[in-house]
Amino acid sequence: MPRIGMEPLRRRALIDAAIDAIGERGSLEVTMAEIAGRAGVSPALAHHYFGAKEDLLLATMRHILAELGRDLGEAVTGLEGLARVRAIIAVNFSQKQFRPEIIAAWLAFYVAAQRTPALRRLLRVYARRLHSNLVFALRPLLERDEAERTAEGIAAMIDGLYIRRALKDGPPDAASAIALVEDYVALRTGGLRHG
Incomplete structure (x- = not known):
């Protein structure tokens, strides 16, 4: 007889x-049996x-994106301007997100999105x-055009730093990643460092 309340725990x-x-x-390229064995089911x-x-795999990517979205919502509450931009950057490189297994998952999902329409749609929603x-x-x-171009540059740097991180050994260095993106933001906003 199944135990009540176990389904959410097993899914997670x-x-x-x-x-x-x-x-x-x-x-x-992992099997369902391999995943199940790791989960103890x-x-x-x-x-x-x-x-x-x-x-x-689609549920896994949704889970990663939902956690990122929750963390982002909490981080930007009440913030505006550069403080809000910094919070967005920090969440993307937080300890919860910028860890080897999540980095590998992001890269694998980006590759898979080239041939899996559902993953492609999910990643497009994230990007938008x-x-x-x-x-x-x-x-x-x-100005609007500059804000659009700067936002595109920040997003490209975040994605690029995830790719570069995947190619390195050792623990991810979130502080240097954040510093690189913030330097770009400072250049694009005329050197404004506070706000």
Whole structure:
């Protein structure tokens, strides 16, 4: 007889196991059995909760994006201008986000999005939200076109720093990543460092 309330816990355990497996492998080439084993459940139960492996991987990316969105919402509450931009940058390089297994998952999902329409749509939603959050924060400081261009540059730097981090050994250096992006912001906003 199934235990009541176990489904959310098992789903979360499978998502965490998928993140770990993808992080270790560096790709989405992981099996449902491997993920289930890491989560301490049977492959049949994993299929029961998620269906195909692709469904579990999509749920995993949704989970990563939902956590990022919650953290971002909390970080920017009550902030404007450069303080809001800095908060957006900091969340993207937070200890929860900028860790090896999440970095590997992001890269694997970006690659998979080239051939998986559902992942592509999900990543486009993420990109649009990041862009609109940045433009909103930059509009009091820059003309519309400049705010758009600067937001695009910040997003590209965030993505690029995740890629560069994936190519290095050792723990991620969030402080240097944040400093690089903030230097770019300072250049684009005319050297304004406070706000």
